[in-house]
Each structure stands twice: as C-alpha cells, then as structure tokens.
Amino acid sequence: MAAGNRSETAQGLALISPPLVYALLILAAPLATIVAYSFLKDGYLTVIREFTLENYIAVWNDPIFHRIMLRSLLVAGLVTLVTVALAFPVAYFLSFVVPPERKALWLFLITIPFWTSYLIRVFLWKVILGYNGVVNSGLKSLGLIEQPLTFILYNVNSMVITLAHAYAPFAILPIFIALEKIDRSLLEAGRDLGENRIMTFWRVTLPLAMPGVIAASLIVFIPTIGDYVTPELIGGGKIPMIANLIQAQMLALDNRPLGSALAVTSMLIVAVLSLIFLFLNRRFLRGQK
C-alpha cells in the first residue's frame, strides 16, 4: 500500500510537471526577474547589478504615481461596484427563475460578448459615448438635448462604463455558482418561520451568496486595475492608469528597474487591498471550501 501510494505520488508529479515547468519558466521566472530588477540600478540602456532601494523610494515619493494609482484604484473600485451590483439580479434571475434546462443557454449568451474582439468593443464604447456618438446624436435628434452630454465624454465615467461592460460575465458567474449551491429548503424554512420574502432574502440568501459576491469583486477588481487598452483608447492616453505608467517606464523611458519597482509596488498594493477585503468579509467565508 505504501509503495502504491508512493507510485501514485510519483505518477501525479510526473503528470503535472509539463504544465508546472511551463508556468515556472514563462510566468514565475519572469515575475522573479522583475522583482530582482526592482532592486537594481538603471544604467543607460542597461541594468547595473548593484543592490539599491532607490527605485522604491522614487516610486513612493512620486506624486504622479500617487495620482495615477489613486485614479486606478478609483476606476477599478467603481467598476467593481457597478459590475457586481448590476450582475447580482441577473445571477439571481438565472439561479431562481430560469428553468434548469435553459440555464446553460442563458450563461452561454452572457459569456459570448466577453470573448469577442475586446479592442473593437472598447472602441465602440468610445463611438457610443463620444461627442457625436450614438447616445449624444440620438438624444439630439430626439430634441432632448441641445449640447452633447459631457459627463460621458472621454473621461473616468466613460472608462467605468466600458470596463463594467467588458467584465460583466466575470461578475455574474461566481455569484450564480454561489446561488446555485444554496439549499432551497433553507429558504422554505425561513418562510415557515414567519419571515417575509425580503427578510428571507436579506437574512438567508444574501449571506449565503456572499462568497460568490466576494469572488466576483476580486475577479473584476484585479484585472480592471491593470487594464491597458481602455485608458489608451477611451482616455486617448490623457488619463493613464497604472498599466500605462508601467509600460511607459519600461519601454518608452527604458528604465526597467523603476518600471519593475512600479509593477511590484502595484501588485503589492492590490494584494494587500484584496487581503483586507477578504479579512473584512471573513464571517461570510467561514465554513466554506
């Protein structure tokens, strides 16, 4: 039996090694490299192998970094809030109203736009929300407005709308899965004990759905904060987010150590915020998994 177990372990490790080695080489090693670079000095077109904390000091003292980081956090936070709030009723509808045989079809319809030409979708939002865009020209021809609406023009608001659209399925799926796991008899028990529908939802359904809401929040927040395309296309490069800053430092300014320190700092900030978020919601996650 012991021998059997050992061979089981060996077989498992042998099988997992190709994807593991690939992830180590193409993902873990490069990540380790930028961590290492962030502690090195920048020479002209090269990197000097000498330990320093200068890059981190420069990043932390840079007012541009503060502004762009805050803007990125704000945009990603708003996108997360909007996306999750808009997605929850849809996930609820899918789980509680749609008959089981139709669920896969609905999920499929929701995920399709997510997989189709990200760039063109972002660009089309610019067209929809722009100065002579679909919304403004439509409202003008209906005589509802005289001047184009300015609050949706190439600014943080339009970035939030675009990103909320892009990451919508990411929010629906985890909430849907959490709702599907809820034992329906609990809801009946709530009703039998004299709670009305709203109270049952508030005291039974919502707490049980929270792990899904938390997962959805993180799964939207983390990629949106690192989004490169939307600020580039919608903001026209004038309202950069953190990804644009990292890219500029790494390539345009060719300061790899500073760019690496920016990337590492941003990842740390996002990781710490995610952990705080999980900690604040720990009572919902207890007894999960």
Place this chain on the structure above:
Amino acid sequence: MKGPFAKGGGLRAYAVFYLLFLYAPILLLPLFAFNSGTVIAFPLKGFTTDWFAQMYGNATLRRALTNSLIIAVSSSILATCLGIFAARATTRFRYPGKGAITSLIMLPLVLPEIIVSMSLLVVLLAIGIKLTVFTVILGHTLICMPYATVILTTAFNSLDRSLEEAAYDLGESKVSAFRLVILPLVMPGIVSSLLMSFTISLDEFIIAFFLAGNEPTLPTYIFSQLRFPKSIPMIMALGTVLVLFSIILLTLAEYYRRRGVARTGAKDSGGFL
C-alpha cells in the same frame, strides 16, 4: 421553486435589458460595417460592401491574419496538451504541493496581462531572444493554459474510474487504456478546449502588442488603425467578420462541452469558467 420576488417578471425584464447592454456594441458593428458614410455616427448613410472589399485587398491585414492564425493554432494545441496533463494529474492523483501548483498554473487567469507581458518581455530582451510570432505563442500558451485546464478538468472529473479499472482488468496497459477508454470519453472536452484557446489567442491584444516585435497580428493591426479615422469603416467590417467567426467557434466549443458532459453522464453545471 420561486424566488422571493414574485414570479420574476421584473427580474426577467431586467435580465433581457442587461443582455441588450452586453450586446449593444456588437449589434452596432454590422450597422457601421455596411454604412457608406466614412464617419462612425448616426444617422446612417447608404448601404455598401466597399469596406469588406477594401479589407480583402489589404496586404498588411493578410499578413496579420496569417500571423494570428499561426499563433492561435500553435497556442491552442500547446495549451490544450499542457491542460490535459494538468487536468489528468489533478483529477486522478494526489501529490505534495498540489494546491500551490494548481494555483500557479491558474494564476494567469487573474494576473493583469500587462504584468505577464512586461515581465516576460524583460526576460526575453535580457537573454536576447528576438521578438517574433514565436514569442507571442509562448505568452498565449501561458494565458490559454488555465482555461484549457478548467475545461479539461470538468471533462476528466466526470470520468467513471471503474471504466479505466475495467480496461486494466481486461489486460490493457496504462497507455492503451488511456488511448482506448479515457481519450474518447474526454475528446469533446479536448475539442472544446482547443476552440476556446483558439478564440482567446485570436482576440488577445496586450501580449501580442508587446511580444510580437514588428509582426502584426489581427488585434495589434486593428489597434494601429484605430488612430486613423479613414480606416475605421474597414475596421468595423473586419470586426464584424471576427465577431461572427468568434461566435461560430464559441458555439462549437459549447456544443462539444455539452456533448462531453452528456457522454460521461454527468450533470451539466453550465458555462465556461
């Protein structure tokens, strides 16, 4: 079973409205692609297929298409092969560090692509590897691998282990049991993973943008043209074709995924991810 909000009439209306919001940009694409006006705005002018003709005659676009196809085919095959290993290992075996290893393989799913591409770029430049189609394949395989692994894990998970044991009892070796029993059962999952990875790679922009050097791919070509108002109508036509193509691929992927679930007799939990 009814939800607490009556019969869900309001919810259904909301969900339909939400779907419209999701599809709004995609529905606008063909309108502008067949519109003879050169400015992307309402009201529409006349009907034309010029933009499609213009697209057909474009040499750079053709080169971008070839590159994208090479990248998407290679990455989807590589990612699916790696995914088969990962899925088989995690569903069938126990080994130390399983959770950590799986997390590492799944990490690209949540890591912003700018981080993946920048760190990979730094390493490639440091060791002096020229940026080509090949370097994009490296990156795309990495980001497709988690999706392939998820799809294939579902396929392998629903396998009945006794089928495999029956094959051993009947004298098949490990390899032949895998080929004769397991592979046919997970085949729909493999096809689904291939199609899914292909679609992701075809649409991926960030990694292609930074790792392709001077080689255009479809998304990087589109990005370069979005700056020129003159080429926008043609890009709308290209977008229409790409969206149609993606929808066909995704529908096929979903078809195979469901067939796989049905074949192994498992309950359909629905959807990718």
